[in-house]
Amino acid sequence: AQSVTQPDARVTVSEGASLQLRCKYSYSGTPYLFWYVQYPRQGLQLLLKYYSGDPVVQGVNGFEAEFSKSNSSFHLRKASVHWSDSAVYFCALSPDTNAYKVIFGKGTHLHVLP
């Protein structure tokens, strides 16, 4: 069965610190992988996506993620966070190009201390 696990429900970091949000997936093949962000009282917005090729993908606002097939992971990173990055981050997986098959993790709430 396919699944996405975000082991940290809540992460707190200070402004300017580096960030890693963890995502582990379960899927027999190579999935399509995504990170979405949800700001307060907003819908989810796509940060970045991985289909194939270079395992490090760049997203908006300085975010990047690294795909590891051996570890079944797709961790999100940012070198220096800003208070405005405070939001809920969702990792997601899709087995193919059909959007209705996307499976979302339960999200990690990031709190950046000013």
Next chain:
Amino acid sequence: DAGVTQTPRHEVAEKGQTIILKCEPVSGHNDLFWYRQTKIQGLELLSYFRSKSLMEDGGAFKDRFKAEMLNSSFSTLKIQPTEPKDSAVYLCASSNRGGTEVFFGKGTRLTVV
């Protein structure tokens, strides 16, 4: 381009009432989704339409939840009758046919008292 528009943003209903949530997808998108979002369960798919045809009706949500797509640019989600456990954020989303990126609306926060 307008994104996905959901109305109302907030809804308070008494137990047993019927409520209707509305959604306008991104213009030209063929796929439309309704999700329920709670802190405990996360995002749960309620319904999925492709070119106005209902493809997925969310299994466990069938008895009191009904989504319809009246035309390619408008969808509704009816909950009848509402129960307190239905309190959640309901998100509408759309995507291009064959596309994996999903565009979300800002959601409707439903509180059932």
